[in-house]
Amino acid sequence: MPTHKKLSPAAPWVEVIATKKDWDAADPALLTSIFVQTLIIRTFEEYVLSLASQGLVHGPAHSSVGQEGGAVGSVLTLTASDYVNGSHRGHHQFLAKALGYVAPDGIDPRLPLPEAVRTVLYRSLAEICGLADGFCRGRGGSMHLQWREAGAMGTNAIVGGGVPQAAGFAWSARHAATDAVSVSYFGDGAVNIGSVLETLNLAGAWQLPVCFFIENNRYAVSTHVDEVTAEPRLSARGLGFNIPSWRVDGMDPLAVHLATSEAVAHMRAGLGPTVVEADVYRYFHQNGPFPGSAFGYRTKEEEKEWRDRDPLALVISHLIRRGIFTETEVADCTARAKAEMEAVASQLLEPMPCGKPGQQQIKPDLWPDPDFRDVGVRGDLKEFDAARTADLSSFQGQLQDRRFIDVVADVMGRRMAEDERIVVLGEDVHRLKGGTNGATRGLAEAFPDRVLGTPISENAFAGLAGGIALEGRYRPVVEFMYADFMWVAADQLFNQIGKARHMFGGTNDVPLVLRSKVAMGTGYGSQHSMDPAGILATAPGWRIVAPSTPFDYIGLMNSALRCNDPVVVLEHVDLYPTTGEVPTDDLDFCLPVGKAAVRRSGSDLTVLTYLAMTNYVLEAVENSDLDAEVIDLRWLDRASIDWDTIGESIRKTNNVLIAEQGAVGTSYGGWLADEIQRRFFDWLDQPVQRVTGGEASPSISKVLERAAIAQADEVTTALKNITGR
Structure with a gap:
């Protein structure tokens, strides 16, 4: 008989429960902040649902009513320098971060709301309604809310799609020698998504300060979590990647705050990523103002059980019990919040002409101009105003013959030496004396902290690079060994990186370069040989360069690295061994964008x-x-x-x-x-x-x-x- 040795995970896994003593010991200012943020978010969400019921929200209205405790309890541990991104159900996450940014010392609910808070509510509501005054100028709607100044880096309509970007924000924060952390909010449906699992692995391997915050509301649309996984305690996922994990009752915002505070302290200490699972409950269906029971996948009894544990009611009960607020003051605060929300919304709405009494419409002059439709798909190329350009036909300097592949490595080395923002990442880029083809020869030795060998996980490291680009301090250069691998990472390339500038309002720079080789003719078969240009050309947001000579490679790569849009640089293996004329000592010129x-x-x-x-x-x-x-x-x-x-x-x-x-x-x-x-x-x-x-x-x-x-x-x-x- 074999001997069996019991194994245990290397990372800790704990459940945090807030006791009455914790509520008694909590700073009144903290409890007041939990109350006022939860109240404002609840009032905002209920108003959004009322607009949706009137047909005034074009598209979905994924409310977070019932789930506010998770977002509020966790965001209150963060500073303005920290980052969050979230899911399609992200109003509460976005608002919690934005409110903390404009009112870092808290909001007194007994007083009228500060103008900055009203502005956040106005711009958030305008965005959800698709109006020009919204944070994304009406393009994002309910599912794509971003305010980079506040560290709210974007909610996301693709389940799990924003998680790799959060790792990119974390990498940037750590590389810049700050103690900032990144928190990515996603639900139970995203836990089994490949990009999430890939990012858990990458964050663990690289010890990135990113918190994977799971809002486990038990239902992916109408499918219960027990139907789709054998381990419904979703924080257990962290253990497989040696990531410390916390589980907490998300209907208890103080418990969430305590658990997340421990997780954030772990990350700020440089100890790597964390997982926090908060058990929460959305009171309404996936989209719109009706409960799940109206669609038959939940019972009214289940919904009542969760409503009886309402996070807003819980914090109110403790505020009253401790004498921080009276029942009358709570009622006054609640009435004031609703009145403030009505006042904010009145800036967007007007009575509908010839409509029924009380029927409203969006003020016509608040809609975006239709001519704004394509503005900001790409940038305006102002970054090239001072660029020095050259072409072989007119170059005046001394020339010499060089191999194409040698120029690939040399021009990247030159740019990395002159621009500390550039970071290279991909599979084997740091090994084999320059990767599988020699394209990164010498870079790892010269820039060991900026040449990052990745796991085989294109979704994760492409998305991480997208996060680095969106964060803005660094310029990532991603290498895919073969162009076919773009379709492994298609969500990150096409739904995320390519659409980010336009989707979030047209002003976000996305300075990312993707290098990949076309290998037809080398015997690598159907999955390593494609030319992706035809499909890439149909994807908005990307610029595509295709150099055919060593001279062109220098100029086009320099242009790609200067450009504030994402750029694909295609390289053909047939060209790697070829030679051509290049400047003897000049690796600094650009080829003009759009010049054949x-x-x-x-x-x-x-x-x-x-x-x-x-x-x-x-x-x-x-x-x-x-x-x-x-x-x-x-x-x-x-x-x-x-x-x-x-x-x-x-x-x-x-x-x-x-x-x-x-x-x-x-x-x-x-x-x-x-x-x-x-x-x-x-x-x-x-x-x-x-x-x-x-x-x-x-x-x-x-x-x-x-x-x-x-x-x-x-x-x-x-x-x-x-x-x-």
């Missing part, structure tokens, strides 16, 4: 291409009798396409061929051809022609892989078809 390169002049046909396909096109054209003009696009996103150069060429040649290597289904040329035919239809003698790979992703077989991708032979065939020769 004419690689060959011609009059018969315009060929548009990028990356390694550029060389294949030039080879095919030189071996043909067609006088083709070859344009290397360099910038591929919608906002950066060089329509001036393209248009000038089309008006000369009247024919267009778009040549790319990748699969036809994810083709970049699809949208580009459509745009060209709409812009330049009158100048075209025939429809835009295209060269792509096949329908299938490249296979491992050398023969099948070659059949799946386009190179010079496919371009030659297209040229013959165009000329009829």
Whole structure:
């Protein structure tokens, strides 16, 4: 018989219970703050539900009525320098942090609300109603509330989607040598999400000061937590990652405050992340003003049991018992809060003309201007006003031949030496003498605290980099070994990083660079070979660069690192061993955003291409009798396409061929051809022609892989078809 040795987790796991002695010992100022914040948030949320019932909230109204104790009790342990982000049900989290920011010494509920507090309520309500005066100028609504100045870094409509960003805020705080902490609020539904579990692991491995605050309200929409996990004590998740964990009754805001205070002290001491699970209850359905029992997934008896433990009623009972407030004073404070909320809302509402008595509408002049629709998808590029630009065709300095891959490492080393904000992270970037291809050669030795080797968890470290970028002090450079891995981290790239500037009002810089390689032709098969340009071009917010020469790589990477938008830098493995002219001692120039390169002049046909396909096109054209003009696009996103150069060429040649290597289904040329035919239809003698790979992703077989991708032979065939020769 084998011997069995009982194991126990390395991290502590405790439940914190507030006793009557704790309530008796609590500072009256603390209890008053708990009361007034809970009262204001409850009054605000009830008013939002009343607006929703009148049809005045366009979209969801995810109320937090009943759950206020978790947010208030935890946020009161934080300072203005700390960060929070939250879930789709995040009004209470956002308001607690904002109220603490504008009234750090507390709010006296016996007096009229300070103007700064009224402003927070007004702008929050305006945002939920989708109005121009909202914190996100009406774009965020109920689920996307952000006020960076207050450390409220954004609530999030994707379940678990904001958690990796919170780790990024924590990394920035620690790297800047502050004692600030980050708290990420999410619910029981998010606990089993991959991005959350990946981030728990990453935060534990890197000892980041981030608190994973679980609001366990037991229902993911209508599905009970017991149905979806064998361990419904959700704070147990922390133990698997060696993270100290606390469990607490979230209907008791003082208990939450005590537990979170311990967790925050642990993090401020530099001891790493924490988990706090607060058992709470939402009184209403997932969305709107009706209880869950109205939809049949909860009983009225269950709802009554939880309402009997109401956090606001609990703190009021202790305030009265201790003589801090009288029943009359509590009633007066409650009436005053409702009157203040009515006064705030009156700035947004007016009687509906020809409506029923009491029927209201949003004041028409408060809606955003429709012309604001696309403003702020990307930045205005003012950061390039003082940039020095250069191009090989006009460069005056001394040149030498260098390998493409060597330039990749050299330009990053140069920028990191001059800009302490740049941090590089990815799998194996710190090992193997420069990663799997040598692209980070020498960086880990020169900048050991800014070259971070990550776990294999693209969701977590891409999202963490997104948090670093949004926090604003540092410029993350993320490496994905293969472009296919972008789809592993698709939520972070497309829903989070790409949309962040626009979604939160259009003014947030998101200075992030994502490097990734296109590896078709190397035998790595269907899941390591794709060209992502076509799909990336459909995603708002991202800029895309595709360098085909070492000189261009220097200028385009410098531009990417200067840009305040997220930029994807695509690198093709076919180009890594190639050589080309670069300045002998100049790694500091930019290539202008939105400037293509004419690689060959011609009059018969315009060929548009990028990356390694550029060389294949030039080879095919030189071996043909067609006088083709070859344009290397360099910038591929919608906002950066060089329509001036393209248009000038089309008006000369009247024919267009778009040549790319990748699969036809994810083709970049699809949208580009459509745009060209709409812009330049009158100048075209025939429809835009295209060269792509096949329908299938490249296979491992050398023969099948070659059949799946386009190179010079496919371009030659297209040229013959165009000329009829």
